Amino acid sequence: MTQSVVAKRYASALFNLSQQKGQTALVQEEIEELKKAFKENKELEQLLSSPRFSIGKKKEMVAAIFSGANPIILNTLFVLLDAKRMSEVLDVFAEFHELANEAAGIADAKVYSTRPLTDVESNSISTTFAHKVGKQSLRIENIIDPSLIGGVRLQIGNQIYDSSLSAKLSKLQRNLIGS
Incomplete structure (x- = not known):
C-alpha cells in the first residue's frame, strides 16, 4: 500500500x-x-x-x-x-x-512456476493458501521461472511459500556443507 x-x-x-x-x-x-x-x-x-x-x-x-x-x-x-x-x-x-x-476477502498472489498453471492447479493453490492468510480466495498472477527446476514459489504480500526444487536443493546443500 x-x-x-x-x-x-x-x-x-x-x-x-x-x-x-x-x-x-x-x-x-x-x-x-x-x-x-x-x-x-x-x-x-x-x-x-x-x-x-x-x-x-x-x-x-x-x-x-x-x-x-x-x-x-x-x-x-x-x-x-x-x-x-x-x-x-x-x-x-x-x-x-x-x-x-x-472487502471481497481476496489477496493478490504471485505464483512462480516452470510452466503455466492449469485452472485446476490455480484453484487448488488459491483454496489451500487463501485460508493461511485469512482470505477467501487468491487472485493469482502466474510467472514463469525456469530457474525453479520444478515445484512452485508463492508470494502473498510479504509472505513467501517456496516448495520449488531449487529451494529444496539449496537447503540440502546447506545441510550437507554445514554438517
Whole structure:
C-alpha cells in the first residue's frame, strides 16, 4: 500500500461510491486497465499535470481519451484534475485495489512456476493458501521461472511459500556443507 494520505482519501471516496452503486468489481477491472495506460504512457500524467493547459481543456482530453470508462472513474479523474492531484492517480488506483480486495476477502498472489498453471492447479493453490492468510480466495498472477527446476514459489504480500526444487536443493546443500 502507498503512504499517501491524499491517495487514501480519494480511493476511499471512490470505493464508497462504487459500493453504493454496486459497481465495485466493474470499477476495479477498469482501474486495472487505466493503471496500465498510465504506467505505459508516462507522458499522459505529465500532460495532465502540465500548467500549459486549462483544467477545462484537461477534462476534455480525459473525457476523449477515456470515453468508454465508467462515469464514476471519469468523475474521480476530474476531481483529481480540479485539485491538481494527477500525480497521485496511480496511488489512488493502488489504494482502491487494496480496499476492494479487502472487502471481497481476496489477496493478490504471485505464483512462480516452470510452466503455466492449469485452472485446476490455480484453484487448488488459491483454496489451500487463501485460508493461511485469512482470505477467501487468491487472485493469482502466474510467472514463469525456469530457474525453479520444478515445484512452485508463492508470494502473498510479504509472505513467501517456496516448495520449488531449487529451494529444496539449496537447503540440502546447506545441510550437507554445514554438517
